[in-house]
Amino acid sequence: MRLPRFMLSVLASVGFSSTANAEEKTIDPKDILFSIPTIADDAPQTSPQSGNLTDADLMLHEDDWRQVEFFPKIRLAEIQAKLTEFKAFEAVHRVKSGWKKVYVRKIQPQVLVNGDDAIKSLETIFGVQADKAPVVFVSSNILGRIRNGFSLQMGTGFDLYGTADSGGIMVLAASLNGGDQLLTEAFMKLNKSNDLILVDWRSQMIAVGVSANGQIEVWQP
Numbered sequence: 001m002r003l004p005r006f007m008l009s010v011l012a013s014v015g016f017s018s019t020a021n022a023e024e025k026t027i028d029p030k031d032i033l034f035s036i037p038t039i040a041d042d043a044p045q046t047s048p049q050s051g052n053l054t055d056a057d058l059m060l061h062e063d064d065w066r067q068v069e070f071f072p073k074i075r076l077a078e079i080q081a082k083l084t085e086f087k088a089f090e091a092v093h094r095v096k097s098g099w100k101k102v103y104v105r106k107i108q109p110q111v112l113v114n115g116d117d118a119i120k121s122l123e124t125i126f127g128v129q130a131d132k133a134p135v136v137f138v139s140s141n142i143l144g145r146i147r148n149g150f151s152l153q154m155g156t157g158f159d160l161y162g163t164a165d166s167g168g169i170m171v172l173a174a175s176l177n178g179g180d181q182l183l184t185e186a187f188m189k190l191n192k193s194n195d196l197i198l199v200d201w202r203s204q205m206i207a208v209g210v211s212a213n214g215q216i217e218v219w220q221p
């Protein structure tokens with residue numbers, strides 16, 4: 001049986017052996033820890049992937065879905081409350097090698113960028129053409145492409161991705177493998193153009209705005 005996602009393997013610690021006469025050992029589910037402290041309540045909805053994948057495809061592990069994401073600034077108080085609750089939750093459930101429980105973020109979707117041309121407005125802001133939806137995977141299994149999804153390759157180590165419908169962009173998030181400076185620059189543009197804030201859930205931090213002297217204003221619980 002496949003272990004639930006986000007959990008750390010403890011098989012090595014209980015001494016499994018491949019010999020036929022080895023004593024069988026069992027694992028208490030309580031000893032299996034989560035490897036990340038928080039996940040979004042909504043798993044990415046996917047459609048089957050067809051055709052060959054290329055280097056241009058954004059590959060997104062399901063663990064990373066919406067871990068760094070944008071919200072309208074009008075939701076700041078709501079997000080601050082969630083982060084405050086998450087910080088207290090983590091303090092209770094954090095252990096040396098993982099987390100006993102994972103904090104599930106339940107946040108009602110809301111349009112970030114309005115209009116059926118919302119993706120084109122991002123292309124204009126960044127001078128980058130939108131590409132195909134990210135491909136979601138777990139372990140070695142491809143789950144599919146995000147439905148109604150899109151991606152923007154922003155530079156080495158940094159992509160934007162999200163979902164959109166006729167009403168506008170519903171999810172806008174960042175995939176990072178380095179590229180922190182590029183993310184900062186993207187936030188500054190989106191904060192100015194669309195009054196968006198940037199939330200890093202695992203770091204428990206919100207980039208709220210930009211000061212008059214160009215410094216990022218940050219909030220943490």
